[in-house]
Amino acid sequence: MMRKYLVALTLAFSFMMLPSWAQAEDSTLAADAIQSAEGAVLAAADATAEAASDAMEAMTPAEPEAAAEAPAEEAAGPITTVELAYAMDTFYFLVTGAFVMWMAAGFAMLEAGLVRTKSTVEILTKNVALFAIACIMYLLIGYNFMYTEAGMYFPGVDFILSMDDNTAAAVTAGGDDAPYYSNLSDFFFQVVFVATAMSIVSGAVAERMKLWAFLAFAVVMTGVIYPIQGMWSWGGGFLGETFGYSDYAGSGIVHLCGAAAALALVLVVGPRKGKYGPDGRVNPIPGANLPLATLGTFILWMGWFGFNGGSELKVAAVDSANNVARVFVNTNMAAAGGVIAALFMAKLKYGKADLTMALNGALAGLVSITADPLSPSAFLATGIGAVGGVIVFMSILFFDKIKIDDPVGAISVHGTVGIWGVLAVLIANGDATFSGQIVGIAVIFGWTFVTTLIVGFIIKAIMGVRISEEEEYEGADLAECGMEAYPEFKQS
Numbered sequence: 295m296m297r298k299y300l301v302a303l304t305l306a307f308s309f310m311m312l313p314s315w316a317q318a319e320d321s322t323l324a325a326d327a328i329q330s331a332e333g334a335v336l337a338a339a340d341a342t343a344e345a346a347s348d349a350m351e352a353m354t355p356a357e358p359e360a361a362a363e364a365p366a367e368e369a370a371g372p373i374t375t376v377e378l379a380y381a382m383d384t385f386y387f388l389v390t391g392a393f394v395m396w397m398a399a400g401f402a403m404l405e406a407g408l409v410r411t412k413s414t415v416e417i418l419t420k421n422v423a424l425f426a427i428a429c430i431m432y433l434l435i436g437y438n439f440m441y442t443e444a445g446m447y448f449p450g451v452d453f454i455l456s457m458d459d460n461t462a463a464a465v466t467a468g469g470d471d472a473p474y475y476s477n478l479s480d481f482f483f484q485v486v487f488v489a490t491a492m493s494i495v496s497g498a499v500a501e502r503m504k505l506w507a508f509l510a511f512a513v514v515m516t517g518v519i520y521p522i523q524g525m526w527s528w529g530g531g532f533l534g535e536t537f538g539y540s541d542y543a544g545s546g547i548v549h550l551c552g553a554a555a556a557l558a559l560v561l562v563v564g565p566r567k568g569k570y571g572p573d574g575r576v577n578p579i580p581g582a583n584l585p586l587a588t589l590g591t592f593i594l595w596m597g598w599f600g601f602n603g604g605s606e607l608k609v610a611a612v613d614s615a616n617n618v619a620r621v622f623v624n625t626n627m628a629a630a631g632g633v634i635a636a637l638f639m640a641k642l643k644y645g646k647a648d649l650t651m652a653l654n655g656a657l658a659g660l661v662s663i664t665a666d667p668l669s670p671s672a673f674l675a676t677g678i679g680a681v682g683g684v685i686v687f688m689s690i691l692f693f694d695k696i697k698i699d700d701p702v703g704a705i706s707v708h709g710t711v712g713i714w715g716v717l718a719v720l721i722a723n724g725d726a727t728f729s730g731q732i733v734g735i736a737v738i739f740g741w742t743f744v745t746t747l748i749v750g751f752i753i754k755a756i757m758g759v760r761i762s763e764e765e766e767y768e769g770a771d772l773a774e775c776g777m778e779a780y781p782e783f784k785q786s
Contacts, residue, residue, distance in 0.1 A: 298396060309356065329563060331602050348755070354460060362425065380475065386638050387476070387480065388482060391479070393599060394483070394601050395424045397486070398421060399423045400594035401490075401493040403429055404594065412770065412772070413500060413581075413769055415500075415673075417497075424496060424516075427492075427512045432485045434517065435468055439525060445539065446531050460476065474610075475637065487544060487548055487601075490548055491548050493552070494555075496511075499559050501566055501701060504758060511746075515555060519551075522741070522743050523742060527541060541719070542664065543605035545661055550716070552736065554739045558744075562747065562751060563759050564636075567766055576694045584650070586648070594657060598660045598664075604679070606668075616725060624663055624668070626674075631682075632656050632659020655686060659682050662714055663675055692705050713735055716735055719731060761774065
C-alpha cells in the first residue's frame with residue numbers, strides 16, 4: 295500500500311511541475327515520461343522499505359547491556375507539566391520580588407522629595423544602606439527565625455540561609471507537600487518585604503536622627519523584631535494558627551510593624567527644631583522636591599502590584615491566574631480611591647488641592663487593601679481605599695496636634711491606615727474573625743513598639759540618637775555625609 299501511495303503522490307507532483315506534458319501533442323513522449331517516473335518511484339520505495347526493515351532490526355532490544363550503559367541524560371524524558379508549572383511559579387515569584395525591590399527606589403524618591411534640601415543625601419544614604427542591611431540580616435538569621443518550625447511562640451535558632459533547594463523528584467512526586475516554587479525564590483520575595491518595613495521608619499525620623507544610630511537599629515529590626523512577629527503570623531505561629539489572624543500581604547505584618555517602630559523612634563528622637571511653636575502652633579516645613587516625591591509615589595504604586603500580586607504565591611493554574619488578575623485590579627482601584635478621597639478632604643479643609651495629601655492618599659489606599667486584595671469586588675476595593683484616604687488625612691492632622699513630628703506621614707499611612715486595612719478584611723472575607731484581627735493588631739503593634747523603645751533607648755545611651763542643634767541647622771547632609779545633594783553656585 296505504501297508503494298501505491300508514493301507512486302500516486304509522485305505522479306501528482308510530476309503533473310504539477312511539468313504542465314508541458316499535458317500540453318504536448320506527442321502523447322507517446324508523455325506516456326514514456328510517466329512510465330519512467332513510475333519506475334523510479336517504485337525503485338525508491340523498494341530501497342526505503344529495505345532501509346526501514348534494517349532500522350527496525352537494529353532497534354530490537356537484543357542487547358539490554360548496551361542500553362543500560364547509555365548516559366542518563368540521554369534517557370531523560372521530556373519536561374512534565376508539573377515541572378513547567380514549577381518553573382513558571384518560581385519565575386513569577388522572582389519577578390514580583392523584583393517589583394517589590396523596586397519599591398526601595400520609590401521610598402527613597404518619596405522621602406527625598408518630602409525633606410528639605412539640606413537633608414537629601416542623608417535620607418538617600420539611609421535608604422540604600424537599610425536595604426543592604428535587611429538583605430544581610432535576613433540571610434544570617436531573619437529568614438530562619440521567621441520560617442524555621444520550632445514552636446508557636448519562639449522561633450528556631452538557626453543561622454545562615456540554607457542553599458538546598460527542591461529536587462525534580464520532590465516536585466513531580468505530587469501530593470499536598472509537593473513544592474511548587476524554589477525555596478530561594480521565597481527567600482528573595484520575603485527579604486524585600488523586610489526592607490519595606492524598615493523603609494517606613496527612615497522617613498519618620500528624617501532630618502534629625504544620626505545615620506549610624508539608625509543603621510544600628512536597622513540591624514535589630516530586620517534581624518530580630520520583624521522576623522519574630524512575622525513568624526507568629528506567616529510562619530506557623532500562634533497568631534495565624536490559634537487566633538486565625540488573616541493578613542494576605544501584610545497590612546499589619548509589614549506596614550503596621552514598620553509604623554509602630556517609627557512611632558517609638560520618633561518618641562525617642564523628638565521633633566525637628568522649629569516644627570512646633572511654644573503656643574502649640576504647627577509650623578509647616580514643606581518638602582524640597584515635590585516632582586521627586588510624585589515620582590516616588592508612582593514607583594511605589596507600580597511596585598505594589600508585586601507586593602500584593604506576588605503574595606498569591608503561584609500563577610501556573612487557571613484559578614491562580616484569575617486570582618492574580620483580581621488582586622492587580624483591586625490593588626489599583628484602592629489606590630485610585632485613596633487619591634480622590636484625600637483630595638476631597640483637602641478641598642473641604644483648605645479650599646484647595648494638596649498634592650502631598652493626594653500622594654499619601656494613594657499610599658493609604660494601597661495599604662488599606664493589602665490585607666485582603668482578593669476577596670472584595672473592584673467597586674468595594676475602591677471604597678476601602680477611599681476610606682483609607684480619609685483616615686490618612688485626619689491622622690496626619692492628629693499627629694501634628696499632639697506634636698508627633700513625621701516629615702513624610704509614614705506613621706499615618708502605614709500605621710493608622712494599616713489598622714484599618716487589617717479590620718477591612720472582615721468586610722468581604724467570611725473566614726476572618728473580629729477577635730483574630732484585633733489580637734493580631736495588638737500583638738504586632740505591642741511587640742514592635744515596646745522592643746523598639748527598648749532598643750532605641752539602649753542606642754541613645756551608647757552612641758546617641760540625634761544630631762546636634764547646630765548640625766540640624768546646617769543640615770544632616772553635611773553633618774552625616776559631608777556632601778550636598780544640591781550644591782549651590784557660589785559668587786566670586
